[in-house]
Amino acid sequence: MNKIILVIQREYLSRVKKKSFIVMTILGPILMAALFIVPVFLSQVSDEVKQVVILDETGWFMNKFEDSERFKFNNVFTDLETAKTNLSENKGYALVYIPKPEVSVPSTAMIFSERQVSIDLKGYIRSTMSKEVENQKLGAEIMKEIRKVNPDFDPSNPESSNAGNVVSEEILKNIKTNIILTSIRMGEAGKEEKSFTEVSMGVGMFAGILIYFFIFLFGSQVMRGVIEEKVSRIVEVIVSSVKPFQLMMGKIIGVGLVGLTQFMLWVVLTLVIVTVFQQVMPDKLKKQQTVESFSPGTRIPAGAEAIQSMDNMEDQGSMDKMIEAIQSINYGVMIFSFLFYFLGGYLLYGAMFAAIGAAVDNETDTQQFMMPVTIPLILAIVVSQFVINNPEGPVAFWFSMIPFTSPIVMMVRIPFGVPSWEIALSMSLLVITFVAAVWMAGRIYRTGILMYGKKVSWGELYKWLFYKA
């Protein structure tokens, strides 16, 4: 047991100390951060003023949206259908529809657009709306409070009350308003998709592709490591000290830990870069904040400040808005299953890659064995395109059960919500399969690593499975 730890240590350290690892670790987050930052940045620098049409059925937000360098707001007073038609005819950028609430204050809005609406616009609309609603609510509350104390209060003469004292914490909490903003893209044929789905798609596909790359990148590192040991002829020295199975598992685990380390570093560094960027250039990334004071005439200094600061706390920039938008995804399940399939898939394929490495004499000979191993992986990615459009269908179901494709396909499905029993079944199948794969790989490995100068066929590999140790 001690020896397998030594092997893991060597495999881990020898890779982590490599220049290529350090370069990848630094480059990865820069690229990933760029993925977040550049689109926001680009949308900021575009000089075109975008026309945003406001269809406000409530009438609360008339002239509350202020034109900026990038957006020009126009109010219209038609019905929704006409507004939508006009939008596409006039090449408007987006249509903000604020429906009349059934009973209470406005709390929802929809943005219709042909292209993805920029995050800062969404942020601006949301904050402006919530601020206005909060103002109105606060005004109402204050009137209530004041009337309680001073029934003869004349609103036209605010000086007649001592309003600063009546705004309690409770009121501030009560008036806190969260606006639900749904963005809807109008397709070519007038088909409307909720962006909500797009986010699920994005998250699922991203996770799936990440697992795919992880398996390929680090699986083939396992294979190359095995071939290196064979070619340099060190393997016979090593297996006279440790069992071949220990050597193989040590290598698979060691390389897997390298992968995890790299992944964690990427996540942390990406977050650091994005955060630093946000701090350094807050104007670029934070949505335009409209720090409005309360309408003159209502003198509530303490309350107003409190609301402003609360608002600022909530108001952490456009990135958060995106994250907010994907909050409907169950993150506990998501993260757990990501790590599970990440490791399960890697172990399964890592074992197969190790067996391939043991069966060949050099990297060019790997072709014939690589094919059957890589095909399920590529198939999984191809199938994911269909799964994303129909995450409940039979194709999605079966490919997320087959252990060779499940790490990728299931990850694509999970953001859409998958019944627990399906996840449990898929995970159990994956575990059973990787145990079997590790066992078989161990048998092929132990014969293969000591076999030189022989072109190995599939039949041969099959025979190796049943050799006595």
Place this chain on the structure above:
Amino acid sequence: MSYFTARNITKRYAAHLALDNVSIEVPEQSIFGLLGPNGAGKTSLIRIINQITGPDEGEVFIGNEKLAPHHVDKIGYLPEERGLYKKMKVGEQALYLAQLKGLSKSDAQKKLRYWFEKFEIQAWTNKKVEELSKGMQQKIQFIVTIIHEPTLLIFDEPFSGFDPINVNLLKEEILNLKKNGATIIFSTHNMASVEELCDNIALLNKSKKILEGKVKDIKTAYNTNTYAIDFYGYSGSALALLPAGFDLISETQEDDLRQVVVKLPGQASQNELLRAMMPHVYIHSFKEIIPTMNDIFIKTVNESGNFSENI
């Protein structure tokens, strides 16, 4: 008292029989030559000793114990197919391999310092293996084989890749190890070094043991009672001089110097041959022709069956 015993070992690979009922005994603190043509089964036997594979039948003992996993730390193995991690630093690598043999880190470091100093290669500690010459790599390989002070050492072609100076250094080290109590199994095709180093040998051919014993005894057994005499001053046939029953094997001449090789019959002594020759010739030299291990190897293997197909 034998330190290592293999009893009736049989090992099969699919259709191929690699070892057929092979038994060997290696006395404690001796050097044992494991000989045989390519494909005879030497490597199979060595791998069984190292527990890289297990025998299908038969038993292996170290000391009085049946071979068990914990014995790997008592065995040092220098395989014929050997190498090191090319990208790894010499010091780190030696440390890793020593730790794999069960040494603690500090223990391994201490011993490595001693051996690196002895072989005068301290300067290489922080170099990558790929920067070293083949001979240097071999030295490191040798060090990591013996670093954990194994009681049973297996050297498979230890001298390949060394220059004559380093071969001598290595031979000295091997004899030293033996003196300090190690039991050594030595596999090679270099018969001269077998004669020089080995106390006992076993000869394998086609999965079977065909010869075993002390080197001295084997050589005596293969002695053909043949002598060579170099002489001057006789122009007639040497055959005329020989007593009855003495066989003239060969007769050669180089300038004035002639040589005859004579095989003596049964109990005849070499003095009789000299007595017969002396009155007629000036004897330049006289020596017994002792079969070399090389001769014995070729003769035994050929006799035991078609060797040619194994080459």
